Amino acid sequence: MTAAIPAIDDRPPLPGDLAMWFFILAELTVFAALFLAFAYARLWHTAEFAAGQTLIDRGAGAINTVLLITSSAFVVQAVACIRADDRPGCGRWLLAAIATGLGFVVFKSAGFAQAFAAGVSLDGGVFPMFYLLLTGFHFLHVLLGLVILAAVWVKNRAGAYSAAGHTGVETGASYWHMVDLVWIVLFPLVYVLR
Numbered sequence: 001m002t003a004a005i006p007a008i009d010d011r012p013p014l015p016g017d018l019a020m021w022f023f024i025l026a027e028l029t030v031f032a033a034l035f036l037a038f039a040y041a042r043l044w045h046t047a048e049f050a051a052g053q054t055l056i057d058r059g060a061g062a063i064n065t066v067l068l069i070t071s072s073a074f075v076v077q078a079v080a081c082i083r084a085d086d087r088p089g090c091g092r093w094l095l096a097a098i099a100t101g102l103g104f105v106v107f108k109s110a111g112f113a114q115a116f117a118a119g120v121s122l123d124g125g126v127f128p129m130f131y132l133l134l135t136g137f138h139f140l141h142v143l144l145g146l147v148i149l150a151a152v153w154v155k156n157r158a159g160a161y162s163a164a165g166h167t168g169v170e171t172g173a174s175y176w177h178m179v180d181l182v183w184i185v186l187f188p189l190v191y192v193l194r
Contacts, residue, residue, distance in 0.1 A: 052127030
């Protein structure tokens with residue numbers, strides 16, 4: 001017996017705003033192209049990539065991974081709260097997500113400083129160029145995500161969201177999960193795989 005395919009009208013809608021999903025798809029496409037270019041370059045510059053990876057702090061990258069995953073879990077809780085019409089709970093979870101996102105910014109900034117002190121620069125070779133390009137581009141997305149989460153927090157505090165209308169919370173959450181997803185791919189690709 002085959003299961004019936006649900007009609008289009010029976011499928012749940014994407015959470016958040018459709019325009020954000022187009023933006024997320026575009027950003028994921030750019031990151032996918034960068035990841036493929038990184039993998040291709042590593043095939044041709046294996047020794048340089050292995051040497052370059054010794055200049056970056058894998059431990060700090062792991063801490064950043066924990067911070068972003070934790071932050072995404074907090075965003076999930078914020079969405080669950082607003083769906084239950086718990087605006088104060090949503091606000092608290094958003095603040096927790098912002099705090100852990102700021103923790104990522106602090107640790108990543110320290111990681112950049114350490115890498116620069118070790119001689120990593122855009123003109124230092126293929127690996128340093130890709131390291132700075134990928135992690136720097138992601139870092140900008142984290143900053144934008146923090147601005148989005150802060151804007152959602154402010155609107156939530158002003159009473160703009162409820163169980164009946166919380167598209168903005170879901171939109172911010174969707175973007176933040178994209179930032180987290182990219183890091184989950186970026187961390188092993190750049191920091192771990194040899």
